[in-house]
Amino acid sequence: MSTPLQQAIEIIGVKKPTRGIAIVADRCGVSYQAARKWFNAGRLPRTEWTGETRYAEIIEAATDGQITRQQLLSTPARSESATPPGTVVIPVVTPERRAEERRDHERRDDERRDAERRGSRGRASK
Incomplete structure (x- = not known):
């Protein structure tokens, strides 16, 4: 066909x-x-x-x-099964997913900075 x-x-x-x-x-x-x-x-x-x-x-x-x-x-669109072997399939990142990843990244950065501040305060008081 x-x-x-x-x-x-x-x-x-x-x-x-x-x-x-x-x-x-x-x-x-x-x-x-x-x-x-x-x-x-x-x-x-x-x-x-x-x-x-x-x-x-x-x-x-x-x-x-x-x-x-x-x-x-x-x-x-081609189905996943029609993808030739060895072909790299790059997933589409939606704007919503991108915003979610950005929030996660910012949250991890905030947590890391908080941990660094707590650690530096603990060393200064000794």
Whole structure:
């Protein structure tokens, strides 16, 4: 079963994926290797969902609307089991998690400073 991106690349390449990959790479301004990586993964890069790029719009235009931007972006994220062996998965740190880690760090710093003050007072009185 092929994904909307793979279908789009086949449409663009007139049933020849390697040709479609080359055309997509050229129109999107990326290397052939990058476009091949998208084809093999069956999805566009993360930057498409964060709004940093507009590859889906370019590909939709290249297929004359046969595959829409919405279809290209409906491809689900890869599951953990689909991660190739040896791949390092970096977890996403949410702003809430970052704030929690900052509070924990500040609390540990405060506790360390308090312990140092108590220790220096005890030595001064002897």
